Amino acid sequence: MNTRLLAFFLPLALTLPAYPQSISPRAREIQNAAIVVDTHADTPQRFLDENYDIGSTDPNDHGHISLDKAKAGNLGAEFFSIWVEPETNQGHFARHTLDLIESVNEQDARHPDRMMMAFSVDDIERAHREHKLAALMGIEGGHSIENDIRLLRDYYRLGVRYMTLSWSNTNEFADSSGDINESKVEHHNGLTEGGKQIVLEMNRLGMLVDISHVADKTFWDVIQVTKAPVIASHSSARALTNHPRNMTDDMLRAVAKNGGVVDVNFYSGFVDENYRVQSEPTGKQAGEAISAFREKQKAAGKYVPYMEIDRIEREWAAKIPRPPLSSLIDHIDHIAKVAGIDHVGLGSDFDGVSGATPQGIDSAADLPKITQALLDRGYTAGDIRKILGGNVLRVFREAEQVSREMQATASPK
Numbered sequence: 575m576n577t578r579l580l581a582f583f584l585p586l587a588l589t590l591p592a593y594p595q596s597i598s599p600r601a602r603e604i605q606n607a608a609i610v611v612d613t614h615a616d617t618p619q620r621f622l623d624e625n626y627d628i629g630s631t632d633p634n635d636h637g638h639i640s641l642d643k644a645k646a647g648n649l650g651a652e653f654f655s656i657w658v659e660p661e662t663n664q665g666h667f668a669r670h671t672l673d674l675i676e677s678v679n680e681q682d683a684r685h686p687d688r689m690m691m692a693f694s695v696d697d698i699e700r701a702h703r704e705h706k707l708a709a710l711m712g713i714e715g716g717h718s719i720e721n722d723i724r725l726l727r728d729y730y731r732l733g734v735r736y737m738t739l740s741w742s743n744t745n746e747f748a749d750s751s752g753d754i755n756e757s758k759v760e761h762h763n764g765l766t767e768g769g770k771q772i773v774l775e776m777n778r779l780g781m782l783v784d785i786s787h788v789a790d791k792t793f794w795d796v797i798q799v800t801k802a803p804v805i806a807s808h809s810s811a812r813a814l815t816n817h818p819r820n821m822t823d824d825m826l827r828a829v830a831k832n833g834g835v836v837d838v839n840f841y842s843g844f845v846d847e848n849y850r851v852q853s854e855p856t857g858k859q860a861g862e863a864i865s866a867f868r869e870k871q872k873a874a875g876k877y878v879p880y881m882e883i884d885r886i887e888r889e890w891a892a893k894i895p896r897p898p899l900s901s902l903i904d905h906i907d908h909i910a911k912v913a914g915i916d917h918v919g920l921g922s923d924f925d926g927v928s929g930a931t932p933q934g935i936d937s938a939a940d941l942p943k944i945t946q947a948l949l950d951r952g953y954t955a956g957d958i959r960k961i962l963g964g965n966v967l968r969v970f971r972e973a974e975q976v977s978r979e980m981q982a983t984a985s986p987k
C-alpha cells in the first residue's frame with residue numbers, strides 16, 4: 575500500500591470499533607469445526623403467532639433465527655423455548671404448551687433436508703454430521719405441567735429435554751425471581767416438597783433441570799436435591815449486571831461444583847449495567863403500554879398476540895443505545911473465571927428480547943463474532959469449543975447417564 579493510500583486509511587482504522595467486525599480465518603475455522611449449541615430461543619412464538627417460516631429468506635425480517643442465519647453462524651443445535659405466557663393463557667397452559675410443541679414439529683416437517691428434531695446428544699452429533707440444524711425443545715416455566723407430574727412425563731415423551739422450573743411467575747412448586755418481592759403472590763420459600771419430587775422425576779426422565787428465572791432460594795434448594803448437573807439456559811452474571819435474573823458468584827461456583835453449565839443470556843439489560851439502569855424507567859413505561867393493550871384486547875374479546883407485545887417492547891427498547899459486544903464477552907469471561915471454563919455456554923434468548931442485543935449481534939449469523947472476540951482475549955480453540963457447545967453437550971450426556979442409572983434402580987412413584 576502506498577503512503578497516500580495509507581494516509582487515507584489510517585484515520586479510518588483509528589475510528590474502527592474495538593470489537594471485531596470481520597472474522598479471521600482462524601476464528602472461522604474454530605466456528606465451523608465446533609458443534610455450536612444455543613440453549614434458548616423464543617422463535618416458537620413467531621411460528622405460532624406470525625406463521626413465521628424458519629426457511630424465510632426475507633432480508634428485512636428482524637428475527638434472530640432462520641435456517642440461513644443458523645447456517646451462516648454455524649449454529650448446530652437450538653433449544654426452542656416452549657413458553658406459555660401465563661396471563662393470556664390462564665386456564666389452558668397445557669393446551670398452549672402443545673400448540674408450541676406442534677409449531678416446532680411443523681417447521682421440522684417443512685424442512686426435513688435442513689433441520690431435524692433432536693432428543694439426545696447422539697442426535698445433535700448426527701445432525702452436525704448431516705449439516706442440519708438440530709431442533710430441541712425446552713419448556714420455560716413449570717406452570718406448563720399444571721401441577722400434574724404425568725404431564726411432565728408426557729412432555730418428555732413429546733421430546734422436551736429441559737424445563738425451566740419457573741418463568742417470571744411463581745407457580746405451585748417453585749418461587750420465581752420475577753415476583754419474589756410481590757406480597758400478593760403466595761410464595762413457598764423456594765421449592766416445595768412436590769417441587770423436589772419434580773426435580774427428581776426430571777433427573778429420572780433425563781430432562782435437564784433449568785434454574786434460569788427461579789428465585790435465589792429455589793436455586794439453592796434445587797442444588798441440594800438434584801442428582802444430575804443443572805443448566806441455567808439463559809442467565810448472566812449478577813456481579814457485572816445487578817439483575818435478579820442473573821447469577822451471583824456463589825451460585826456460579828455452586829453450578830461448577832454440581833458439574834452444570836451457565837449459558838449466558840445476550841439480552842442487553844442482563845449484560846450491561848448501564849443499559850439495565852437506563853431500561854428501568856422505559857421498561858416500566860413499556861409495561862404500562864402493554865397492559866393497556868391487553869385490556870383493550872380483552873374488552874374486545876380478542877386474543878393478545880405475542881407479536882404485538884413484541885412490537886411495543888421494540889419501540890421502547892429502541893430508545894436506549896445498544897451496549898458494545900464487549901459487555902456480553904465480559905459475562906462469558908467472568909463466568910469462565912469464577913465457575914471455570916467447563917461451566918459456561920451460550921443461551922442467547924434470541925427472538926425473546928425485542929431486538930435488545932449488544933451491537934453487532936443481530937442474529938445467529940453473528941455468532942462467529944463471539945468466537946473472534948474470545949480469540950482476541952486469548953482463549954484457546956479448545957476453550958472456545960467448550961463455550962460454543964462442548965460444555966452443554968457434556969452436561970446433557972451426564973444427565974442422560976444419571977437417567978439411565980436411576981431407571982435401572984428405581985421404578986416411578
Ligand SMILES: [Zn+2]
Nearest residue numbers: 714787808926
Ligand atoms: Zn426467559
